[in-house]
Amino acid sequence: MILILKPNIDAESREFQLIAEHLKKTPNIEMRVHRVQGAEQILTEVYLIGNTAALSLEEMKGFPGVEHAVRVSEEYRVLGRHKDDNRPNHFSYNGVEFSQDNLNVFAGLCAVDSPKSVEEMMRALQANGQVCTRMGAYKPRTSPYSFQGYGAQCLPYVFELAGKYGIKVIAMEITHESHIDEVREALRQTGNATGVMLQIGTRNTQNFELLKNVGRQQEFPVLLKRGFGITLDESLHAAEYLASEGNQKVIFALRGMKTNIGDPHRNMVDFAHIPVVKRLTRMPVCCDPSHSVGGRGRSSDNILDIMHITAQAVIAGANMILVDFHPDPGIALVDGPQALRMSELAKFFEDVQMVREVYEKRVKLYAE
Numbered sequence: 001m002i003l004i005l006k007p008n009i010d011a012e013s014r015e016f017q018l019i020a021e022h023l024k025k026t027p028n029i030e031m032r033v034h035r036v037q038g039a040e041q042i043l044t045e046v047y048l049i050g051n052t053a054a055l056s057l058e059e060m061k062g063f064p065g066v067e068h069a070v071r072v073s074e075e076y077r078v079l080g081r082h083k084d085d086n087r088p089n090h091f092s093y094n095g096v097e098f099s100q101d102n103l104n105v106f107a108g109l110c111a112v113d114s115p116k117s118v119e120e121m122m123r124a125l126q127a128n129g130q131v132c133t134r135m136g137a138y139k140p141r142t143s144p145y146s147f148q149g150y151g152a153q154c155l156p157y158v159f160e161l162a163g164k165y166g167i168k169v170i171a172m173e174i175t176h177e178s179h180i181d182e183v184r185e186a187l188r189q190t191g192n193a194t195g196v197m198l199q200i201g202t203r204n205t206q207n208f209e210l211l212k213n214v215g216r217q218q219e220f221p222v223l224l225k226r227g228f229g230i231t232l233d234e235s236l237h238a239a240e241y242l243a244s245e246g247n248q249k250v251i252f253a254l255r256g257m258k259t260n261i262g263d264p265h266r267n268m269v270d271f272a273h274i275p276v277v278k279r280l281t282r283m284p285v286c287c288d289p290s291h292s293v294g295g296r297g298r299s300s301d302n303i304l305d306i307m308h309i310t311a312q313a314v315i316a317g318a319n320m321i322l323v324d325f326h327p328d329p330g331i332a333l334v335d336g337p338q339a340l341r342m343s344e345l346a347k348f349f350e351d352v353q354m355v356r357e358v359y360e361k362r363v364k365l366y367a368e
């Protein structure tokens with residue numbers, strides 16, 4: 001059960017104490033208190049875990065400090081959708097709104113390789129009216145002998161250039177909790193020139209200690225990639241690790257499943273799960289066409305598979321697209337073969353915009 005407290009009530013309030021005293025009388029109920037940023041103010045949510053069947057929903061709604069009470073199923077308690085659940089399906093970060101109802105595109109470098117590539121990328125994004133990008137500094141690689149990313153060393157120039165070109169949010173994978181401090185410190189050094197969305201990659205979807213550490217901070221939102229060899233349910237539970245530690249600013253990314261049934265694509269595209277994740281949870285859903293398709297194959301209609309797959313995601317209501325571009329893919333240190341080119345950037349955005357409009361028409365068509 002979740003108790004959403006009235007805006008001015010927190011764990012110090014007399015009204016909260018009344019609820020706590022009442023719960024002490026019921027055995028086996030654990031309380032977890034979350035502070036959540038609402039539209040106008042910080043709200044306190046109390047998650048009751050354990051023998052909540054013994055509690056009456058009506059009685060809990062009757063406490064003076066309680067605005068709303070929801071009985072939740074065992075599944076995805078914090079991020080899931082439950083009956084009569086009016087908790088938000090959106091959040092904002094550094095001036096950018098993330099929601100199950102809108103769409104943001106994060107085009108950028110798979111891996112940061114030089115200030116020149118970063119600057120060319122960001123200049124092109126600004127010219128196309130974009131305020132988000134992806135920049136990989138910490139790269140989890142299959143081989144220990146492959147380039148592992150420039151790490152903390154490149155962060156200051158990446159953040160400075162982001163500030164210069166009006167980039168507000170950078171999706172950046174981290175592979176260890178110490179990277180959170182490195183990101184925070186580099187942002188501080190550059191006068192918080194930009195914002196960062198911490199990305200958990202598919203290889204770390206079930207790295208529970210990393211998830212708990214990332215979930216304990218609420219400064220940065222999180223982009224969690226689906227595990228490439230586990231069920232959707234297991235990946236959604238991984239998202240719940242972030243939220244159960246306190247961070248509900250989570251976006252869930254589909255990026256394809258590892259199986260040779262998907263050949264010749266790098267991964268089996270799993271974007272049919274977009275509507276599923278949107279109905280099971282309150283998370284905005286991201287799709288990564290680059291790591292799903294993994295190459296620059298082109299169909300007989302002269303359209304790249306990556307563009308087709310992006311359109312398939314957008315038409316099904318995706319809320320974020322994470323896509324690899326590179327000014328000079330031949331010199332890219334990671335994933336050059338799947339990178340789109342600067343000359344393809346404007347058409348990419350035009351295509352996305354066009355398909356988004358069709359999606360919005362579809363929503364209207366089925367609206368009652």
Ligand code: PEP
Binds near residue numbers: 110136140202225288
């Ligand atoms: C990436 O986005 O750079 C990446 C490594 O993706 P994934 O974790 O989906 O493989």
Ligand code: MN
Binds near residue numbers: 291334
């Ligand atoms: Mn990559």
